[in-house]
Amino acid sequence: KAGVTQTPRYLIKTRGQQVTLSCSPISGHRSVSWYQQTPGQGLQFLFEYFSETQRNKGNFPGRFSGRQFSNSRSEMNVSTLELGDSALYLCASSLMGGGVHSYNEQFFGPGTRLTVL
Amino acid sequence: EDQVTQSPEALRLQEGESSSLNCSYTVSGLRGLFWYRQDPGKGPEFLFTLYSAGEEKEKERLKATLTKKESFLHITAPKPEDSATYLCAVQARNSGGSNYKLTFGKGTLLTVNP
Numbered sequence: 001k002a003g004v005t006q007t008p009r010y011l012i013k014t015r016g017q018q019v020t021l022s023c024s025p026i027s028g029h030r031s032v033s034w035y036q037q038t039p040g041q042g043l044q045f046l047f048e049y050f051s052e053t054q055r056n057k058g059n060f061p062g063r064f065s066g067r068q069f070s071n072s073r074s075e076m077n078v079s080t081l082e083l084g085d086s087a088l089y090l091c092a093s094s095l096m097g098g099g100v101h102s103y104n105e106q107f108f109g110p111g112t113r114l115t116v117l
Numbered sequence: 118e119d120q121v122t123q124s125p126e127a128l129r130l131q132e133g134e135s136s137s138l139n140c141s142y143t144v145s146g147l148r149g150l151f152w153y154r155q156d157p158g159k160g161p162e163f164l165f166t167l168y169s170a171g172e173e174k175e176k177e178r179l180k181a182t183l184t185k186k187e188s189f190l191h192i193t194a195p196k197p198e199d200s201a202t203y204l205c206a207v208q209a210r211n212s213g214g215s216n217y218k219l220t221f222g223k224g225t226l227l228t229v230n231p
Contacts, residue, residue, distance in 0.1 A: 043221040108160030
């Protein structure tokens, strides 16, 4: 069974630009969560999508948004990039989600390394 | 505000030298506590889920335990391939009460020397 895939793996952007990251979950998984990982703040939860609906959201500004398609693939968008957005962006999929089962046995992708210059 | 603190930040062991990693938490309404392992350049790998105080889970040389305030990850007779960053995370209800949020600790970097 293929694991979680994320594209692109590396990305370099400049301040003010926007970026879209893609995540394909494990086949059959319906929940996709996104995380930002930085050396200073560690892993921080961005949001979770289940059945094409955002079910949970972390404490990030509105510049960070996402969506999920009917095939469970998900995209994350960051608009008006800032230097502080440089990070490893991870997505994780799980079989169930949308509530109390949202985070159980999540499988993470390798991440997208975003550098903002 | 929910807090998750892992200690120590870094731990260096000799092969075969058993030890424990700590994850202490302050949350309202714990739903679950998760342990992950992360290797450099990779996403975290799920290890365990613990739901209630007194629960224990084991996998090879790893054993996770949970109390009302903290969790321990015990590593018995570690091998160099156990070297990684170990992360814990807690799931609890959002302040609004309708959803759940996940809060991670900053991890313990474990190095096992041969």
